Amino acid sequence: MSAALRVVRAGLFDTIQDLGRIGHMALGMPTAGAMDRVALRLANALAGNPAGTAGIEIGVMGPDLLVEADSVRVALVGSLSPALIEAEGAAPKPLESDRTHLLKRGQILRVGMIEGASTAYVAVAGGLALPVFMGSLSTYARAGVGGFKGRKLAADDVLPLALDHAPPAEERKLGATFDYGSGPIRVVWGPQEDYFTEAGRRTFVEAEYRVSKEADRMGIRFEGPTIEHAKGADIISDGIGPGAIQVPGAGLPIVLLSDRQTVGGYPKIATVASVDLPRLGRAQPGHAVRFTAIPVEEAEALRRDQEARIARAIAGFQTARPPGGIDLARLYEENLIDGVVYEPSSASP
Amino acid sequence: MSVRYLSCGDTAFTVEFGNEISPGINGQVMALHGAIGMAKAGGELDGVVETVPTMRSLMVTYDPLTTSRAELQPRIDALIAGGLSAGGTTRQVRIPCCYDDPDFAPDLAEVAERTKKTPEEVIAAHLGSAFKVYVLGFMPGLAYIAGLEPSLYLPRRSQPRVRLPRSSVAIAMDMTTIYPFESPGGWHLLGRTPLLMFDQRREQPVFLAPGDHLTFERIDRATYDAIAAQAEAGTLDWSTLVTT
Numbered sequence: 001m002s003a004a005l006r007v008v009r010a011g012l013f014d015t016i017q018d019l020g021r022i023g024h025m026a027l028g029m030p031t032a033g034a035m036d037r038v039a040l041r042l043a044n045a046l047a048g049n050p051a052g053t054a055g056i057e058i059g060v061m062g063p064d065l066l067v068e069a070d071s072v073r074v075a076l077v078g079s080l081s082p083a084l085i086e087a088e089g090a091a092p093k094p095l096e097s098d099r100t101h102l103l104k105r106g107q108i109l110r111v112g113m114i115e116g117a118s119t120a121y122v123a124v125a126g127g128l129a130l131p132v133f134m135g136s137l138s139t140y141a142r143a144g145v146g147g148f149k150g151r152k153l154a155a156d157d158v159l160p161l162a163l164d165h166a167p168p169a170e171e172r173k174l175g176a177t178f179d180y181g182s183g184p185i186r187v188v189w190g191p192q193e194d195y196f197t198e199a200g201r202r203t204f205v206e207a208e209y210r211v212s213k214e215a216d217r218m219g220i221r222f223e224g225p226t227i228e229h230a231k232g233a234d235i236i237s238d239g240i241g242p243g244a245i246q247v248p249g250a251g252l253p254i255v256l257l258s259d260r261q262t263v264g265g266y267p268k269i270a271t272v273a274s275v276d277l278p279r280l281g282r283a284q285p286g287h288a289v290r291f292t293a294i295p296v297e298e299a300e301a302l303r304r305d306q307e308a309r310i311a312r313a314i315a316g317f318q319t320a321r322p323p324g325g326i327d328l329a330r331l332y333e334e335n336l337i338d339g340v341v342y343e344p345s346s347a348s349p
Numbered sequence: 350m351s352v353r354y355l356s357c358g359d360t361a362f363t364v365e366f367g368n369e370i371s372p373g374i375n376g377q378v379m380a381l382h383g384a385i386g387m388a389k390a391g392g393e394l395d396g397v398v399e400t401v402p403t404m405r406s407l408m409v410t411y412d413p414l415t416t417s418r419a420e421l422q423p424r425i426d427a428l429i430a431g432g433l434s435a436g437g438t439t440r441q442v443r444i445p446c447c448y449d450d451p452d453f454a455p456d457l458a459e460v461a462e463r464t465k466k467t468p469e470e471v472i473a474a475h476l477g478s479a480f481k482v483y484v485l486g487f488m489p490g491l492a493y494i495a496g497l498e499p500s501l502y503l504p505r506r507s508q509p510r511v512r513l514p515r516s517s518v519a520i521a522m523d524m525t526t527i528y529p530f531e532s533p534g535g536w537h538l539l540g541r542t543p544l545l546m547f548d549q550r551r552e553q554p555v556f557l558a559p560g561d562h563l564t565f566e567r568i569d570r571a572t573y574d575a576i577a578a579q580a581e582a583g584t585l586d587w588s589t590l591v592t593t
Binding site: 022023024025026027028029030133140142143144145150187188189190191192214218232233234236237238239240241242243244248249250261262263264265266268271272273274275296297299300302303304307 | 355356357358359360361362363365368369370382398399400401402403404405406407408410413414417418419484485486487488489490491493504505506507508509511521522529530531532533535547549555
């Protein structure tokens with residue numbers, strides 16, 4: 001019997017994502033990939049996976065997943081409210097986020113709602129056994145490619161697992177919640193800042209904008225004061241990098257994210273620094289945002305600093321239960337607390 | 350040759366060869382696209398991730414953990430200074446298009462009004478245009494096709510549509526396009542083709558290629574339905590639409 005996670009109830013917008021489909025933009029193929037690459041990387045590191053392994057990106061509300069494998073280790077990263085584990089004959093028990101959990105056949109992981117953000121991640125130790133399309137497992141739903149059948153997860157989907165049981169390892173957790181930073185979203189002017197008046201550029205960096213309801217994996221439309229164009233809202237289409245902020249004729253900014261088109265014909269006043277893209281990947285409708293401009297050298301340095309902080313977070317993982325031999329008393333106690341029956345042979349090194 | 354470098358944040362920049370659509374400028378773009386690909390294949394330009402050609406510019410994406418804008422820009426300058434050579438293929442492609450169903454052409458009347466033509470004159474001008482595919486982008490398989498009859502030039506809609514149907518044929522500025530998927534879009538819809546511009550089942554999922562010469566061929570709704578059924582079933586003989 002092959003190992004799988006079965007979707008017994010769908011969430012809202014859950015897709016398989018890795019770090020993106022790289023190298024095909026010239027064919028018009030968007031990169032897609034995780035909206036919050038930091039969280040996906042932490043989830044993969046917790047699960048013991050390489051950084052580029054595909055996981056499940058949870059959009060707003062996650063699915064219920066039935067374990068159809070001897071065992072599976074999952075890492076949950078994000079502010080779930082909380083996830084629950086449910087087994088036949090036992091009441092549902094909460095599962096902490098930002099750590100791994102060992103699940104057994106027949107148990108149901110109820111990922112549930114995300115609080116205070118729009119995305120969270122479930123990584124599976126060993127990864128998912130899905131077909132690679134153009135070098136990536138990332139779902140790009142507009143073209144119906146990648147991930148699971150090129151679409152968001154639906155009830156009765158069966159996600160095949162690469163491993164039929166969880167590899168022996170200790171459960172691990174983040175030492176501290178990752179700090180995404182606060183304050184204004186940092187941007188670099190360009191590529192078409194000269195298509196806006198000085199007053200328009202000032203509006204952009206001085207006003208407060210709100211994430212509108214039109215926010216998805218492609219981008220976020222903001223509500224707020226309109227930005228004045230200097231020479232129309234049409235350019236000859238050029239390339240769109242991650243975080244490009246285009247301003248169509250109506251004057252309101254649209255930040256383009258993972259599923260963004262590869263090229264476009266609206267002038268782009270600025271581009272979000274890559275360090276702050278995960279913050280926008282987590283932003284919810286109604287969220288207030290200010291923008292501040294920095295030089296490209298500073299944006300590059302901030303990104304390198306964020307990478308160092310990710311590396312420190314990974315080095316700072318803690319064991320989620322005592323190391324060493326089997327602590328039967330502790331196991332028994334934890335089973336009572338969280339309702340998970342751990343396989344001693346799998347839970348211990 | 351002088352180029353402008355435009356910032357696209359800390360993971361990309363755009364090399365702009367000009368601010369007009371011309372075969373010469375596009376040829377330079379495609380030549381630099383090729384030259385960077387060759388350099389990368391030869392182990393140079395460490396940290397360059399990929400390049401995205403457009404009508405008049407090339408976006409270069411890079412990994413700021415490996416390299417930087419300051420390090421890359423002089424290297425791109427050196428490639429350009431070393432001389433760029435162009436290449437390419439030419440195909441003639443026929444695109445059947447149904448202009449007659451109002452559901453397919455919701456903007457035909459407005460385009461006619463704004464260009465001071467009758468709808469039939471708009472259709473005739475679109476059919477009479479000598480089109481060429483310059484670049485693919487926006488989404489997989491979407492071609493930017495220049496050569497539109499100048500009397501049809503209009504700016505894009507000020508507010509893009511959030512959703513428009515797959516295979517819509519549209520115009521904006523001096524170009525036409527065919528939307529490969531249901532998608533958002535800001536161009537004026539004049540008709541619909543029964544062809545699929547992107548089909549995962551095909552060995553080459555993307556139908557059009559840069560350099561293709563294109564003409565539209567008017568079909569009625571019954572013909573549209575017949576060809577669309579073949580395209581959906583995957584039985585359409587695409588080779589009859591393309592001559593090399």
